[in-house]
Amino acid sequence: MKTIITSTGNNLQSVFDPRFGRAGWFCVYDRESNSTNFIENSFKNVNGGAGTKTSEMAAELGANQVISGDFGPKARTMLEKFKIQMVILEDEGLSVQDIIDRINKN
Amino acid sequence: MRIAIASGKGGTGKTTVAIHLYQYLSKLLDDQIQLIDCDVEEPNDLLFIPDAVNIYENTVFTMVPEIDTAQCTFCKKCSDWCEFNAITLVKNLEFAEINKDLCHSCGACSLACEFGAIREYKNPIGTISGYKTTFGTGITEGRLRIGSSMQTSLIRELKKQTASNTVLQILDAPPGTSCPVVETVSGAAYVILVTEPTPFGLYDLKLTVDLLNNLKIPFGVIVNKAGLGNNAVYAYLAANNIELIGEIPFSKEYAESYSKGALLNNVPEELENIYLKTAERLLEVTGIKK
Structure with missing residues (x-):
């Protein structure tokens, strides 16, 4: 099971990014292998279609779940089509590591 | 004038x-x-x-492309050419879609496609109405x-x-x-x-x-x-x-x-x-x- 966590930076200590389409980085967390991989979001500054393109990116990465602060209408529609679960997390200044710890505790 | x-x-x-x-x-x-x-x-x-009287209303269309997944090879050339991020392609899901609200009808994707996978259809963008x-x-x-x-x-x-x-x-x-x-x-x-x-x-x-x-x-x-x-x-x-x-x-x-x-x-x-x-x-x- 692969989970994408939106992140402001490229390492586990980076703070969670509450935006999805405009997130700085994607942390791809693989529960089976307990490994992480950080990918920069090349669509964060596009004029339009950021939600659509980042959803496409999530599908290509084979994600089953995305954790972010919220999802715009275009992202929602796309992620539903790709059957990727959306998890909305309140922005409490957590680090990516904090969120992974929470996933593992559950 | x-x-x-x-x-x-x-x-x-x-x-x-x-x-x-x-x-x-x-x-x-x-x-x-x-x-x-x-x-x-x-x-x-x-x-x-408020006393203006409607005389006519015409719908205005632009041509919007759609992708035939049977012809599409998922080469992504159309999506690379699209300035408006309107094209979504996911090869492993055989998913190909064009968002008609992001599309600006520029025609670049039709030109880009070498496999005849893109055809165009009429999409209403609004109306033009006359009032007396x-x-x-x-x-x-x-x-x-x-x-x-x-x-x-x-x-x-x-x-x-x-x-x-x-x-x-x-x-x-x-x-x-x-x-x-x-x-x-x-x-x-x-x-x-x-x-x-x-x-x-x-x-x-x-x-x-x-x-x-x-x-x-x-x-x-x-x-x-x-x-x-x-x-x-x-x-x-x-x-x-x-x-x-x-x-x-x-x-x-x-x-x-x-x-x-x-x-x-x-x-x-x-x-x-x-x-x-x-x-x-x-x-x-x-x-x-x-």
Whole structure:
């Protein structure tokens, strides 16, 4: 099971990014292998279609779940089509590591 | 001849000026005038002319591509060529979709595809409607379909459909300085810039002045809500040798009539004189004969 966590930076200590389409980085967390991989979001500054393109990116990465602060209408529609679960997390200044710890505790 | 009314900043009074000039120029020009509402995202002119009668409504279409997944090889060339991020392709899911609201109908994807996987279909972007009014020759309104981003195409079609009318045309432009505004003002003989004497009004006025200088279209300024804010706008106009065609004083009662859509009823005499003077000045600067 692969989970994408939106992140402001490229390492586990980076703070969670509450935006999805405009997130700085994607942390791809693989529960089976307990490994992480950080990918920069090349669509964060596009004029339009950021939600659509980042959803496409999530599908290509084979994600089953995305954790972010919220999802715009275009992202929602796309992620539903790709059957990727959306998890909305309140922005409490957590680090990516904090969120992974929470996933593992559950 | 076309005269466009633009502003830069929204809410300065383009619609107010447009409908009043339509009314007063109708008097001066023996009804030989047409009002065209090019603010297709929020066409408001008709709200102030409740007795206008609808004559026709045409739907405007653009061609939008769709992908045949049976032909598609998921090479992504179309998606790479798309400037608007409208194409989503996921090979492992055999998913190919074009978002028609992001698509600008540029046709690049059709050119890019080497596998004949893209065909085009008609997508409605909005309507163009004609209305008869008790003065002037009538109002033509463009109305964008909610969710569509094809403002510029709709305005272009609106201008095309009204091009054969030889009377003076007043074009009520959208706010801002982007493509829909450029499309509205291009080809205009003169542009009236409506501003307000506030720092916001002045800032956006400067942007619009730069735009019109770039496009080499002559223009003058109407200061609406005069008495509010400060005098910086007048200093700017004087320093840059820009014609002040008229000044409309700020009035709370007037704002209340606006909110009720009752602007054209019981126009105060003072205001009527201002508009008539502004209309006369406009005819002078554009060289239109009464």
